[in-house]
């Protein structure tokens with residue numbers, strides 16, 4: 001995708017929609033396209049949170065290894081979804097493995113660069129924090145719904 | 156499509172008709188599908204979304220949605236989850252056993268109105284069977300609808316209903332190659348499962364639809380439907396295009412007894428399928 005094409009793509013994406021053209025241009029410059037195959041790890045538990053990702057195609061599984069039970073799947077993320085909301089916090093480490101379950105194309109954004117730019121340009125940083133807050137809210141709501149075990153037997 | 160009738164003409168709606176079980180299919184550990192044939196008289200024509208009252212002699216009677224093909228009414232197909240006394244007795248029935256059937260009752264899915272636009276069908280758990288007749292109808296008249304999606308959430312992979320049909324629908328419901336119209340997610344999975352894990356509502360934000368020309372049909376636990384409505388509204392689908400089936404319990408099924416009163420509505424005769432604006436003021440209240 002050309003740089004102009006990428007800027008347009010980010011501007012249309014529900015996560016970035018509404019950001020200033022100069023912010024979209026900065027992000028398009030930073031974005032690094034990645035292609036991963038089934039079975040690859042995007043990152044592993046304990047890794048430093050180096051990037052955040054925008055999934056364009058494929059399926060990524062967040063897993064945790066539990067002795068005796070193997071890999072437990074926490075959640076899957078697919079096209080259009082954002083992975084890695086913890087990048088706004090410095091020195092965080094990944095708490096799950098992210099494994100590729102269907103061949104995946106994604107855009108990676110360097111976390112240290114995003115944090116540095118956010119410190120220098122608070123408007124940019126605030127816009128991004130609002131968007132990550134929405135992602136965190138959605139994940140929390142989804143977790144609460146699953147805690148309710150809605151499809152379980154009525155008691 | 157068969158003619159809509161609220162109950163078999165000439166028949167007392169309070170009087171059960173005997174139907175014989177011709178096939179009992181064990182779908183999962185706690186769900187059974189019964190295929191029934193009338194012992195005498197006409198088969199039971201119905202509209203997608205309608206239900207019957209199934210009576211197990213000597214045990215009791217419960218409302219159960221019809222899960223079969225409205226274009227093949229000769230066999231009455233109903234899918235039942237075992238939760239208590241009557242559903243347990245229904246799930247134990249086998250070939251040759253006889254049940255009493257009243258109905259069909261209730262309102263139906265707005266499939267005529269949905270023509271020409273996109274359709275999003277959202278099912279949670281035992282919510283898929285009441286939507287299956289709508290899917291069959293759309294498949295019969297596939298060219299009349301735009302993009303059609305089935306979003307289906309279940310507890311675990313072992314709880315998924317109709318897995319073979321889900322695979323078939325992935326092709327037959329598609330509006331274009333690679334469209335992926337059937338999107339299934341489970342709350343919990345270990346090994347073996349190669350699909351999505353997460354709540355069904357998380358499938359909505361990324362769905363490629365034309366919101367102003369989309370009709371949504373949903374059945375599932377009420378909490379799931381509330382969150383589903385909220386996500387569909389965020390996508391810009393007009394409220395009057397959101398339809399849900401309210402499966403609160405009922406007794407008489409013909410609007411006499413008041414057992415299923417939900418705000419100003421009687422689920423049995425105004426519902427079970429209702430447009431969201433009709434239940435908006437009631438759906439978050441506890442004591443209705």
Ligand SMILES: Cc1cc2nc3c(=O)[nH]c(=O)nc-3n(C[C@H](O)[C@H](O)[C@H](O)COP(=O)(O)OP(=O)(O)OC[C@H]3O[C@@H](n4cnc5c(N)ncnc54)[C@H](O)[C@@H]3O)c2cc1C
Nearest residue numbers: 154217218219220235236238239240241242402403404427
């Ligand atoms: C219009 C309509 C359509 C329905 N369609 C289907 C269907 O297609 N398949 C199916 O399996 N069930 C369906 N149901 C639900 C079904 O009628 C109930 O599960 C059944 O009445 C329970 O009777 P029981 O004697 O087995 O259990 P009970 O002993 O009466 O109850 C056992 C447990 O189930 C809970 N329960 C009972 N009824 C409901 C309900 N309506 N919703 C949630 N929890 C309930 C009770 O609170 C209790 O905890 C439908 C209900 C309605 C109103």
